[in-house]
């Protein structure tokens with residue numbers, strides 16, 4: 001199975017949702033409500049989720065969807081719901097045929113709320129399940145730093161397709177990046193990248209602003225001959241990944257270069273295109289279960305770019321356990337040839 005249509009729709013859906021997130025950022029309509037886990041959730045998250053689920057429903061009506069957000073808080077907050085609808089209703093791709101392929105514009109505020117709630121699948125190891133993070137790195141988004149619109153397709157527990165839009169990453173693979181690159185500039189000719197991968201077919205990227213698959217080029221991790229020369233990509237939020245443990249692992253590996261810090265699955269994308277080599281997400285809270293939407297698309301993009309993605313024990317991420325990666329702890333992504341060495345260092349530091 002080639003999954004070419006799935007990749008095509010996923011890319012267009014992510015591209016369209018990214019137009020919304022940029023609009024939300026630049027209109028400063030960054031209203032937030034608090035979810036149970038106290039993470040900020042914005043107009044952009046809800047709106048992007050509605051637009052992407054609409055595209056999946058239109059093209060693959062029988063598939064299940066595991067998405068991060070749900071509309072219950074919006075149903076209670078009429079003003080926020082109206083504001084999201086105001087921003088979402090006119091979002092479209094320039095190309096009319098592509099836009100129609102995604103189902104055209106949403107028809108009403110009520111249908112928008114209903115569509116948002118179609119992402120409540122319990123997930124699992126059977127059938128076709130899309131994992132959607134409408135804005136990953138919400139804190140980066142709010143800061144004007146890195147964030148990502150992420151969509152993966154899991155079939156019988158295995159990730160087959162991934163697409164990630166990173167509106168604030170530089171188009172140039174070699175450009176210097178930090179947590180705030182892209183802030184205030186937004187999606188421009190030099191900013192905004194769309195990454196995708198299909199199992200067995202490699203990973204590709206193209207500018208997010210310009211149309212078609214034809215603009216895509218293959219990407220790959222850079223060769224690392226000496227692990228001491230490698231560069232870490234790490235999160236910004238100390239609550240999401242244990243920065244002291246990360247530093248101890250770097251020390252054991254002889255790595256002296258400062259880590260590149262960025263929010264969201266932009267970390268997976270960065271190492272997949274050679275703008276960094278190793279992504280460590282060592283657990284802060286012992287009982288935290290990573291969410292499948294935080295990793296599905298990034299996992300396949302890195303593996304198709306020549307990397308390996310595992311948990312802290314060296315086991316592949318298991319997307320068949322439901323909405324979370326219940327069988328895994330943390331994430332370690334590295335060039336295939338160096339994965340075992342990095343895991344050894346992680347085990348030493350974490351005393352596993």
Ligand SMILES: Nc1ncnc2c1ncn2[C@@H]1O[C@H](COP(=O)(O)O)[C@@H](OP(=O)(O)O)[C@H]1O
Nearest residue numbers: 039135136137138139235237239240263264288
């Ligand atoms: N205690 C925790 N440990 C690890 N990840 C966490 C966490 N609490 C929240 N997260 C997740 O971390 C994601 C952001 O990752 P990063 O720090 O790499 O940018 C969040 O995604 P959202 O921003 O989509 O909510 C959220 O799902």
Ligand SMILES: [Mg+2]
Nearest residue numbers: 039040068138
């Ligand atoms: Mg969140």
Ligand SMILES: [Mg+2]
Nearest residue numbers: 133136137294
């Ligand atoms: Mg996320």
Ligand SMILES: [Mg+2]
Nearest residue numbers: 068133135136
């Ligand atoms: Mg999110």
